[in-house]
Amino acid sequence: MFSIGELSKRTGVKIPTIRYYEHIGLMDAPERSEGNQRRYTKQGLKCLSFIRHSRELGFSLDDIKGLLELNQQPGSPCKNAHLIAIRHLTEVRVRLTKLRRLERELKRISACRADSIESCAVIETLADHSLCETDH
Amino acid sequence: MFSIGELSKRTGVKIPTIRYYEHIGLMDAPERSEGNQRRYTKQGLKCLSFIRHSRELGFSLDDIKGLLELNQQPGSPCKNAHLIAIRHLTEVRVRLTKLRRLERELKRISACRADSIESCAVIETLADHSLCETDH
């Protein structure tokens, strides 16, 4: 049996965040001590680790809810899990592409060597889209 | 003189968002018509375009506030604008690195060909960090 503080230490998830996950129904409410404090079992630890790890991989809480449910139906096909993962992968790739373009643009405008605002490439570029190298 | 709707069309920024920018002090409150409707000048259009473009490049509203202020002090050195841009570039690079790792990991786990939850790599990996290829 772990207290919420122990669970927090073991998973690296902050205490208010754990309570928040319970509040929104992502984690089951655990048993309580006589004095009304949360007492978690290994099950709770596993669940929270799963959530934490999924968050690190950037899954939304909604996606995680879906994955947790799939996980709790033994024998179910894992096609849905794949759908969620692949959709997420697609999103990540879109973001990657955007960020790469962004990096190029920022690198370019940061390289300006003017010393007053009137001729600063940073400001000029932000004010006028047509000075950009690429669309966005 | 533009109405808020026209401004919205010209910049691609939604109407409630424009009002929101005014509300938080990012844009100056424009003059009003007799019937209390907002009437913008070219100045307002320029300002909103600047904001929009900066947002597309991922600057926070706080950063944009700073950049706009710099822009309004002619003759000021543009060092600060560069600081903001370079700090942002650094953040973008950090995010890029993380996203690249993420993409590799997602690609790997999505490639699983099992057909039931028990042996699905997506679920297994999420449940057990030690199965990951890299740290995160």
Add this chain to the structure above:
DNA sequence: ATAATCCCTCTAGTAGCTATAGGTTCAAGG
């Protein structure tokens, strides 16, 4: 017994919007 540390609930705040409700104004057509 007491002090230190932990835990409880509840509310409000963060970023950057978006949506809704309920009402007013504008511009064009008859």
Add this chain to the structure above:
DNA sequence: CCTTGAACCTATAGCTACTAGAGGGATTAT
């Protein structure tokens, strides 16, 4: 001039995923 429909107004609440604080009770070690 009058009507109608689109566009506008304010104010409030909601979204994601938390985080921080207030004001109080529980647990644990000495």
